[in-house]
Amino acid sequence: MYSENPYKQSFETVVEKIEGNNVWLDQTCFYPESGGQAGDTGALNGQRVVDTQFDPEKNIVHTLESTPAFKVGDKAEGRIDWERRYRIMRIHAASHIMEHFLFEVFGPLKLTGSYLHERHDKSTYESEERLDSEKLAEVERKANDLITQNLPIETWPDEDRPYFRYWKCGEIQMPCGGTHLKNTSEIGLIKLKRETGGRGREKVVTSLANS
Ligand SMILES: [Zn+2]
Secondary structure (H helix, E strand, C coil), rough: CCCCCCCCCCCEEEEEEEEEEEEEEEECCCCCCEECCCCCCCCCEEEEEEEEHHHCCCCEEEEEEECCCCCCCCCCEEEHHHHHHHHHHHHHHHHHHHHHHHHHHHCCCCCCEEEECCCCEEEECCCCCCCCHHHHHHHHHHHHHHHCCCCEEEEEECCCCCCCEEEECCCCCECCCCCCCCCCCHHCCCEEEECCCCCCCCEEEEECCCC
């Protein structure tokens, strides 16, 4: 349900399987950790969900903080931690826009890893040279210029592979299966910071400017 409607915060579901503190549901809007985006937290029938992951069969597994008080076949109400997820959605869109202008200013760099949670996105790129701070400030300026144009963001599934999705904002388009905003106006201003990623690697940290 997170792909069809990333703004969905709660849902009714049926418990399909329980193993220890792990719970599988017949439908869910909890986003499982993937593509560098952290898994959702929230509650199932009021019990805290501390993480959401894909199991080896690519089914979504919700991990509770304590032993489930319900059983297989029971109805359950799921509710994601919306404040956290919405921040993740804002930073996620910001990181795509950042990368577009990063490549425009520094030339294309090879992405070797990224991790996104409610505080920031950290993306690591191959680079023999330290990223120049003035050029990175230019990337930040260009990203904020685009964000403040209040542009619509579109996502859609691939025709042949429904789980493979695309993301588009203005001229920027890329494959992405994460949860996304409808408009850049929801992001607010962003700030960028450089960190070393070790030998031959540089990290760009994207976060929201006013928090
Ligand atoms: Zn994405």
